[in-house]
Structures are given as C-alpha cells and as structure tokens.
Amino acid sequence: MSAILDHPPAVAGHHSPGLWLLAWRRLRHDRVGMVSLVIVVFFLLLMTASYMGLVASDWSQEKGVSYANPSFLAGAENLEAKAMEQRAKAAKAPPVDLSDVDPLAPRYKEWEERAKKIAVTEVKRSETLPLGGDKWGRDVLKKAIKGSEVSIFVGLSSALLATLIGTVLGAFAGYWGGKVNDFLEWFYNIFTSIPYILLILAFAAVATSTGKFGKGIVPIVLVLSLTGWTGIYRLIRAEYIKHANREYVKAAQAIGASNNSRMFHHILPNVSHVALVQLSQYTVGFIKAEVILSFLGFGVPVDMVSWGTMLAEAQNELVIGKWWQLAAAGLSMAVLVTAFSLLTDSLRDALDPKLR
Amino acid sequence: MSAQSPLVQIQDLDIRFRLDRKSEPFHAVKGISFDIPQDATVALVGESGSGKSVSAMAILGLLPENAIVAPRSRILYGGRDLLRAPMREMQQIRGKELSVIFQEPMTSLNPVFPVGEQIGEVLRLHMGMGIRQAQARAVELLNEVGIPNPQLRVNSYPHEMSGGQQQRVMIAMAIACEPKLLIADEPTTALDVTIQKQILDLIAALQERHRMSVLFITHDLGVVGEIADRVVVMQEGEIREQGTVDAIFRHPRDAYTKALLACRPRLDRRPMRLPVIDDFLKGEGRVHLEERRRGTSASDAIILEVKNLDKTFFLKEGLFGKRAVPAVKDVSFRLAKGKTLGVVGESGSGKTTVGLTVMRLHEATGGEVLFEGRNLLSLTEREMMAYRRRIQIIFQNPYASLNPRFTVGEILLEPMRIHGIGKDERERIDMALQLLRRVGLPEASFHKYPHEFSGGQRQRIAIARCLTMKPDVLICDESVSALDVSVQAQVLNLLQDLQDEYRLSYIFISHDLAVVKYISDRVMVMNDGVVVEMADSDEIYRNPQQEYTRRLLASIPKGLQRARELET
Numbered sequence: 001m002s003a004i005l006d007h008p009p010a011v012a013g014h015h016s017p018g019l020w021l022l023a024w025r026r027l028r029h030d031r032v033g034m035v036s037l038v039i040v041v042f043f044l045l046l047m048t049a050s051y052m053g054l055v056a057s058d059w060s061q062e063k064g065v066s067y068a069n070p071s072f073l074a075g076a077e078n079l080e081a082k083a084m085e086q087r088a089k090a091a092k093a094p095p096v097d098l099s100d101v102d103p104l105a106p107r108y109k110e111w112e113e114r115a116k117k118i119a120v121t122e123v124k125r126s127e128t129l130p131l132g133g134d135k136w137g138r139d140v141l142k143k144a145i146k147g148s149e150v151s152i153f154v155g156l157s158s159a160l161l162a163t164l165i166g167t168v169l170g171a172f173a174g175y176w177g178g179k180v181n182d183f184l185e186w187f188y189n190i191f192t193s194i195p196y197i198l199l200i201l202a203f204a205a206v207a208t209s210t211g212k213f214g215k216g217i218v219p220i221v222l223v224l225s226l227t228g229w230t231g232i233y234r235l236i237r238a239e240y241i242k243h244a245n246r247e248y249v250k251a252a253q254a255i256g257a258s259n260n261s262r263m264f265h266h267i268l269p270n271v272s273h274v275a276l277v278q279l280s281q282y283t284v285g286f287i288k289a290e291v292i293l294s295f296l297g298f299g300v301p302v303d304m305v306s307w308g309t310m311l312a313e314a315q316n317e318l319v320i321g322k323w324w325q326l327a328a329a330g331l332s333m334a335v336l337v338t339a340f341s342l343l344t345d346s347l348r349d350a351l352d353p354k355l356r
Numbered sequence: 357m358s359a360q361s362p363l364v365q366i367q368d369l370d371i372r373f374r375l376d377r378k379s380e381p382f383h384a385v386k387g388i389s390f391d392i393p394q395d396a397t398v399a400l401v402g403e404s405g406s407g408k409s410v411s412a413m414a415i416l417g418l419l420p421e422n423a424i425v426a427p428r429s430r431i432l433y434g435g436r437d438l439l440r441a442p443m444r445e446m447q448q449i450r451g452k453e454l455s456v457i458f459q460e461p462m463t464s465l466n467p468v469f470p471v472g473e474q475i476g477e478v479l480r481l482h483m484g485m486g487i488r489q490a491q492a493r494a495v496e497l498l499n500e501v502g503i504p505n506p507q508l509r510v511n512s513y514p515h516e517m518s519g520g521q522q523q524r525v526m527i528a529m530a531i532a533c534e535p536k537l538l539i540a541d542e543p544t545t546a547l548d549v550t551i552q553k554q555i556l557d558l559i560a561a562l563q564e565r566h567r568m569s570v571l572f573i574t575h576d577l578g579v580v581g582e583i584a585d586r587v588v589v590m591q592e593g594e595i596r597e598q599g600t601v602d603a604i605f606r607h608p609r610d611a612y613t614k615a616l617l618a619c620r621p622r623l624d625r626r627p628m629r630l631p632v633i634d635d636f637l638k639g640e641g642r643v644h645l646e647e648r649r650r651g652t653s654a655s656d657a658i659i660l661e662v663k664n665l666d667k668t669f670f671l672k673e674g675l676f677g678k679r680a681v682p683a684v685k686d687v688s689f690r691l692a693k694g695k696t697l698g699v700v701g702e703s704g705s706g707k708t709t710v711g712l713t714v715m716r717l718h719e720a721t722g723g724e725v726l727f728e729g730r731n732l733l734s735l736t737e738r739e740m741m742a743y744r745r746r747i748q749i750i751f752q753n754p755y756a757s758l759n760p761r762f763t764v765g766e767i768l769l770e771p772m773r774i775h776g777i778g779k780d781e782r783e784r785i786d787m788a789l790q791l792l793r794r795v796g797l798p799e800a801s802f803h804k805y806p807h808e809f810s811g812g813q814r815q816r817i818a819i820a821r822c823l824t825m826k827p828d829v830l831i832c833d834e835s836v837s838a839l840d841v842s843v844q845a846q847v848l849n850l851l852q853d854l855q856d857e858y859r860l861s862y863i864f865i866s867h868d869l870a871v872v873k874y875i876s877d878r879v880m881v882m883n884d885g886v887v888v889e890m891a892d893s894d895e896i897y898r899n900p901q902q903e904y905t906r907r908l909l910a911s912i913p914k915g916l917q918r919a920r921e922l923e924t
Contacts, residue, residue, distance in 0.1 A: 248756060248759045251751060251818070255745075255770065255775075256741055256775060266759055269759075269761035270761055
C-alpha cells in the first residue's frame with residue numbers, strides 16, 4: 001500500500017490549536033480570570049521563594065518589641081511593650097543594697113570588671129514592624145509569608161492526592177459498573193456517612209498519635225486527602241458512566257483498544273476538565289481545612305507557622321486589641337482563596353467543550 | 357386585512373451573530389425577503405447552516421442575545437413590525453397567534469407534568485380559561501390530533517407516550533389557541549418514516565380545517581411535496597429560488613435546487629454514482645446515467661453468516677429482580693463478499709443491536725456468527741482481537757464517534773498501532789496520509805482536531821479509521837442519516853467506490869428506504885427484533901410480500917417521486 005508514497009511522512013508543522021490551547025486563548029480574554037491567575041501565580045512564587053529561603057527565612061527571630069505596632073500605626077500606645085520594658089528594667093536594677101551583709105560583696109567589683117570584658121550587645125528591639133509583631137515580637141509579615149508555604153503546600157498537595165484517588169476510583173466505578181461500582185459505592189458511603197469534621201479529627205488523631213505517617217505536614221496532607229476524595233469520586237464516576245457508552249468509546253472498542261486504554265487514554269482527557277476544576281476547588285477547601293485543623297491543634301507542629309496557627313494565636317491577641325496578625329493571615333487567605341475560586345470559574349468556562 | 361394580502365411579509369431580513377470581541381460577526385441570514393400568504397403552507401428548505409431556522413426564530417422574536425438584526429429588516433404581521441414590537445406585545449402574540457413545533461418532542465415537553473396540564477397552561481395563559489374548561493378543551497385537542505382515548509391520555513406523562521404521540525401533543529399545544537401561523541421546525545426529522553407520514557398528514561389536515569398558515573422548515577425536499585403550496589430554497593443565508601411547489605419540482609431554475617432534487621437516491625433509478633452538488637454548480641448536470649446492477653446470486657462467496665442470533669437485555673427490577681427485554685430474536689442472514697446487505701426498520705426494531713452484536717460490542721445471548729467458518733461468539737477476547745480488525749463499524753453520529761481530544765493523525769494511527777499494522781511509525785504515518793487522500797481530505801488534516809471539520813468530513817475520517825485496518829466487513833450504522841442531503845450523496849459515493857476498489861462487504865443499517873434501496877444488493881426488513889422479510893433489493897421494492905414491508909414502503913414521502921414522474 002505504501003509503495004506508491006512519495007510524500008514525507010510528517011506534513012510540515014501545520015499544527016492546529018488543540019483544545020488546551022483554545023482554552024488558554026479563551027482564558028486570556030477573560031479579564032477576571034487573568035487577574036486571578038496573576039494573583040495565584042504571585043502567591044506561588046512567594047511560596048517558592050520562601051521555601052528556598054530567599055525571603056522570610058528569619059521569621060522566627062524576635063525583631064520587634066512584643067506586639068510591635070504596624071509601621072502605619074507607629075504612634076499607637078503599646079501597653080504590652082511598655083509593661084515588658086518595665087519588667088525588664090525591674091529585673092536589671094538591684095532592688096536593695098545588701099553589701100553590708102553580703103559576704104560576697106568585696107568580689108562584686110572584680111566580677112563587674114570581668115563582665116565588662118565580655119561584650120554584651122543588647123539588640124535594640126524596634127518599636128514598629130511593617131505589619132506589626134506578635135507576642136514575641138516576630139514580624140507578622142514574615143510569618144504570613146512563611147505561613148503561606150505550609151498552607152499552600154498542604155492545600156495543593158492534598159488536593160492533588162485527593163483528585164488522584166477520586167479520579168481513579170471514580171473511573172473504575174463508572175466504567176466497569178456492576179460489582180466494582182457496588183463495592184466502591186459502599187466504600188464511598190462509609191466515608192460520607194460520618195460527619196466530616198469528626199472524620200478528619202479521627203484520622204488526625206490516629207495520624208499524629210501513632211506517628212506512622214511521618215511528622216510535620218505529611219500527616220495533614222494524608223488526612224485531608226484520604227477524607228476529601230469523595231466529592232470528585234462522585235463527579236468523575238458520573239462522567240464515566242456517561243462517556244462509557246458514547247460512540248467514540250464504542251468506536252475505540254471496535255478498533256480493539258483495551259479497557260485501560262479506553263478508560264485513561266480515551267475517556268480521561270474528555271473528563272479532565274471536571275477533575276481540573278475540582279482540583280482547584282479542593283485546593284481552596286483544603287487551605288481552609290488546614291486552618292481549621294491547626295486552629296483545633298491537630299495541625300502543623302509548633303516549630304512551624306501556617307496561616308492556621310496564626311489565626312489560632314490571633315484569638316488571644318484580639319482580646320487585647322492586637323488585630324494585625326488576624327488581619328495578615330485572614331487577608332492573605334481571603335485574597336488567595338478568592339483569586340483561586342475565580343480562576344476556577346474561568347477555567348471551567350474555558351475548558352468546557354460544550355460551551356464552545 | 358384583505359384576504360389577498362399576505363399574513364406575514366419578511367422584507368430584507370439580515371441577521372448576524374456576534375461570536376467574540378475579535379472576529380467578524382457571523383452572517384447567518386443575508387437579506388432575504390419572502391411572504392407567507394394566508395391559508396397556505398410555505399416550506400423553507402435548506403441544508404444545515406442555510407439560516408432557515410434562524411429566519412423562523414426571528415419571526416417569533418426568539419433570536420439569541422448575540423444576534424444583530426440589520427435596521428433595514430422588517431417582518432410585517434398585521435400592520436406591525438415584529439422585529440421592533442415591544443416584548444410584552446410579542447409575549448401576547450407568541451403562542452396565541454404565532455405558535456411553533458420543534459424537532460425534538462422529547463425535550464420540548466416538560467417531563468414532570470401530565471400532557472393535559474401542559475396544553476391547559478397555554479389555554480389558561482392566552483385564552484383566560486379556567487382549569488376545568490382548559491382540561492375539557494385539552495381532551496378535545498388530543499382527540500383532534502388523533503391520540504386514542506383522549507380522556508385517559510390527558511393525564512399521561514410525556515414518557516408514557518411514543519415519539520409520534522409526543523409530537524402530536526406538541527401540535528395540540530401549538531394549535532390550542534387557533535394560531536394564524538404555525539411554524540413547524542423540522543417536526544418529523546426525529547421520527548420514523550411511518551410516523552413521519554402520519555404527522556405530515558395531520559399537519560396538512562389541520563392547516564386546511566383551521567385555515568391557518570404554516571411555515572414548514574425542513575432539510576428534506578421529499579416531504580415538501582406532500583404538504584407545501586410554496587417552496588423557498590435557502591443556501592448559506594440566501595434564497596436561491598422560490599415559487600410554487602410544482603414550479604420548483606418541475607422546472608427548477610437554480611443549479612442548487614436542481615442538485616438538491618437530484619442528490620437524493622431515488623427508488624426508480626440506480627445510477628453508478630449519485631450526482632453531487634458540485635456537478636450542478638459547475639454546470640455539468642446529470643452525468644451518471646449508467647445504471648448499476650444490484651442483487652445476489654447463489655454462487656456468491658459468503659464471508660459472514662449469522663445463524664439464529666439472539667440478544668436479550670436484562671433490566672434491573674426491584675432489588676434483585678431482572679426483566680428480560682428481547683431486542684433481537686432468531687435473526688439469520690448471509691453476507692456475500694463484495695456485496696451490501698441493507699437492514700431497514702423503524703426505531704426499536706433491533707437493527708442496530710444486530711450490528712453491534714455481530715461484532716461483539718454487545719454479547720449475544722444465543723446463536724452463531726460465522727466469519728469464514730469460525731464462530732466469533734465462542735472466541736476468547738484474545739482470539740477475537742485478530743477478527744476485530746476485519747469487521748469494522750461506522751456510527752451514525754460523526755460528531756460523537758470521534759474522540760474530540762485526539763488529532764486526526766492520532767485517530768488513524770491508534771488502530772494501526774494496536775494491530776501492529778505497518779513496520780514502523782513512519783510507514784503508519786504514510787498509510788494514514790494516503791488514506792486521508794483516498795477519502796478526499798487534504799493531508800493537512802493530519803494534525804487537526806475533529807471539531808474543525810464538518811459532519812461529512814468527520815464521517816470521512818471515521819471511514820478512513822476503519823480502512824486503516826483493511827477490514828473485510830464494514831457495518832454502517834445509520835452512517836449517512838445525520839448528514840445533509842448533498843453530503844449524504846458524497847459519502848454514499850465514497851462508500852461505493854471503496855466497495856468497488858477493495859471488495860468490501862457492507863451491512864448497511866438505515867431507516868431511510870431510498871438510501872437502502874440505492875446501496876444494497878439484498879435487503880432485510882426488521883420489526884420488533886425479528887426479520888420480517890429478506891430479498892434482493894429490487895425484488896423487495898417491486899414486490900413486497902409482507903404487510904409490514906408494504907406499510908413501510910407506502911410511507912416514503914411521495915412528493916419527490918411525484919415530481920419525478922411528472923418530469924420524466
């Protein structure tokens with residue numbers, strides 16, 4: 001058949017825009033979507049920079065006075081700082097002269113001489129910090145940046161893992177139907193029949209107490225994704241039920257494509273927009289969930305900071321009128337979550353082949 | 357208003373659609389003018405994209421928001437310009453004086469209300485009737501559109517009715533307020549031929565009885581002759597020709613009209629190739645007068661033999677119960693090498709199930725499928741792989757049967773990779789390009805996606821995909837039914853050429869009797885899962901033995917045939 005062919009095999013690079021490229025073009029026309037994308041990318045860059053130690057690596061140093069004012073509120077009275085200062089002064093000044101009864105009194109002079117030889121530099125703690133300080137005088141701005149690292153990482157990676165679990169299980173249930181579907185539906189029902197917070201707390205209790213899932217933020221990622229896959233499972237399963245009987249899948253069967261090929265090579269790209277949109281919604285949800293977990297004390301370890309731990313600290317500070325930590329963590333989260341949600345909306349519009 | 361003045365005058369109607377900010381608006385209707393006289397039926401005929409439906413929606417004021425109507429356009433009705441009538445006034449007129457029937461009765465009726473209530477709603481809204489009165493009138497209307505037992509059926513839900521009955525209900529709703537103009541947008545396209553005939557008769561009878569005007573929109577010139585007084589032929593937003601039905605059928609002046617009339621396969625002739633639009637637009641006209649001989653003989657080599665094929669579907673009922681729904685019962689036939697077996701029947705006759713079961717896309721519940729003497733149904737999945745390649749299928753809907761996320765190249769290469777056809781990737785690409793040219797597509801299509809092609813081109817891609825595996829048997833499941841008349845002719849010609857070239861055997865499944873007659877050597881008529889009659893195609897059309905076959909043949913729209921009788 002090919003004997004009479006004199007043409008080069010690949011027709012010169014005349015590539016048509018694929019559906020992804022078309023989606024990107026549609027997204028570019030969407031102003032809200034593009035602004036949200038810029039914000040999200042900014043947060044991701046900030047998070048990466050913080051992870052690599054380029055910014056906010058010194059977040060845990062106590063730079064300012066306790067509850068240092070934000071620089072735009074420099075004049076405000078800071079009772080806590082004053083109280084601390086006085087306490088410090090009081091600690092330094094010897095309260096009573098005991099030299100006549102103290103047997104060691106003759107040696108004080110000698111000790112003082114010696115002490116002078118050792119340079120003691122007392123860091124002058126600044127009165128104000130860009131976005132204020134916390135109880136120990138740590139920079140809230142740096143905390144917020146460092147906190148984004150944990151929050152976004154937890155949000156994204158648990159969303160990815162949950163999407164993966166949900167998509168694979170949903171694909172199996174929807175494609176095979178029958179017994180596989182029944183089994184997975186029972187499994188799914190077990191998860192959804194337990195109140196969500198209770199389920200998370202149960203998982204978290206196991207994960208943190210046994211320590212089998214490692215330390216740090218890994219258990220949180222696992223807890224969130226192992227409890228959160230149910231929503232996407234449901235959606236992907238529905239899509240697969242719909243697509244499994246489509247003609248293009250039948251056509252693939254007719255040419256002899258295997259079940260795996262049909263499931264993941266043929267159908268998956270056609271339902272990927274559902275998974276992708278769900279992924280971004282999950283990211284938003286899990287960022288919030290991490291906050292709740294940390295707030296309840298099941299979150300990140302004490303030597304780390306996340307927006308959740310910041311919010312948890314903020315509840316005590318708010319009583320004495322120190323609102324900036326709450327504002328910094330809350331605002332960063334609100335901006336990111338809003339941008340992410342809007343981006344999700346735009347993505348869905350751009351990716352849905354039916355809207356073309 | 358005097359009796360002579362037209363009911364609706366469409367003057368210089370020009371509609372564009374804004375697509376997005378950058379590109380030019382799409383020009384859907386390019387300044388058309390025609391009249392709808394009182395007490396007459398006007399047929400608006402055109403292929404997809406001709407702007408016929410858009411024009412009708414403009415009369416109803418139901419254009420989508422991105423439509424731009426040129427300021428010079430007018431649609432005059434009763435002294436008013438409908439394009440500029442205030443919304444409230446349009447709501448008053450719509451449904452009362454102008455009403456519409458859509459193509460899909462299934463989606464046009466609300467599934468959660470009984471049909472009587474839906475008809476009653478129109479009456480209460482526009483005629484100010486009470487509930488009781490509306491119900492009584494609904495029964496009358498159902499009786500008028502020919503629904504048996506209207507007193508009982510008035511409380512039925514749409515899903516309890518057949519497609520034809522649903523369309524009757526839609527018609528009852530449309531005529532409930534005695535409209536002056538009934539717009540019927542492809543009302544019979546989704547229905548079986550026998551039902552189509554009944555609905556056409558009903559619309560014609562109602563038109564006469566109520567002395568209303570009907571604007572009948574269709575892509576099929578065949579049905580026009582049955583009911584229309586005047587015909588308007590549209591192509592790409594322009595009117596090609598308009599006139600009385602006799603004038604159009606007998607003396608078509610426009611090349612496009614001539615082509616439309618000639619492209620449809622006809623029952624009395626079978627040219628070697630079907631004429632296509634291009635033949636006429638280039639002015640060549642009837643070039644294929646040579647007749648093709650069809651039929652089978654006892655000496656034909658049999659490639660596929662189906663014996664007593666059974667297929668029963670099981671529906672779940674209750675918690676553990678199952679209900680058997682037999683779809684195919686005891687079907688036997690033989691397919692000769694290089695010949696075509698046509699399978700005709702109405703929806704639900706099991707003709708598609710036969711096709712899918714033969715190639716094991718459904719598992720059969722009984723019987724044998726002998727391919728070169730081996731029973732395909734008893735093979736394991738692995739053994740079947742070798743035969744998969746040799747029996748291929750082309751589906752009805754070219755928009756659904758190609759994976760939208762694959763390029764044409766991937767679509768063509770995948771089967772070759774699976775079956776190890778071709779030495780290496782380079783040879784496969786060569787073969788794919790060659791096949792693209794063979795089915796009449798440019799090589800540049802290789803890197804394009806299915807959505808960049810029209811329906812006919814997509815069907816060519818689907819055909820090319822089958823050809824990559826060099827099959828022996830090709831099952832065409834309504835493969836040309838979704839295509840426009842002119843494209844249909846091109847694809848049928850392609851299928852015929854391929855059969856002549858590669859000696860392919862076809863199982864050609866269709867509800868379209870004219871197409872089946874044209875392409876088949878032997879015809880099998882199915883009804884309710886059983887074979888009603890099987891004979892050579894000329895024989896079965898000339899001398900049908902069974903009552904059911906006769907009924908099917910009688911319901912073929914006679915309009916075109918009548919015109920042709922006049923013409924020859």
